[in-house]
Amino acid sequence: MIINISDISNTMFNPLKSWAEQSQGNWNILIVSGFVLLFVAGILSYVLQKKMGKADERTDQIKLKSALLILCVIVLCDVIFPKEYMWQIFFLYKYSFAFLASAIYLAVRYKKDFF
Numbered sequence: 001m002i003i004n005i006s007d008i009s010n011t012m013f014n015p016l017k018s019w020a021e022q023s024q025g026n027w028n029i030l031i032v033s034g035f036v037l038l039f040v041a042g043i044l045s046y047v048l049q050k051k052m053g054k055a056d057e058r059t060d061q062i063k064l065k066s067a068l069l070i071l072c073v074i075v076l077c078d079v080i081f082p083k084e085y086m087w088q089i090f091f092l093y094k095y096s097f098a099f100l101a102s103a104i105y106l107a108v109r110y111k112k113d114f115f
């Protein structure tokens with residue numbers, strides 16, 4: 001028996017699809033929460049990168065690792081999220097999670113280096 005990744009993702013996200021399609025309010029909750037998450041994570045990433053200071057060897061490495069983390073999360077989300085339905089919302093959440101992961105990494109590095 002061969003397990004397909006798309007079957008696993010469809011099984012995981014089918015309840016979310018059913019919930020979102022029940023009413024327009026559920027669909028709007030999903031979209032607004034994605035935009036809020038993207039907005040907060042993007043601003044938090046930007047602020048933490050600016051708090052690191054001027055570009056030098058140390059901060060360049062931190063920023064490059066942050067960008068690598070963003071890339072890894074985007075690729076991972078591309079593998080996990082289904083592509084047949086609700087792809088616009090999953091596209092929004094993919095970048096939200098990527099920026100959130102970057103912000104968490106930058107916050108941990110900032111706390112470790114400056115406190």
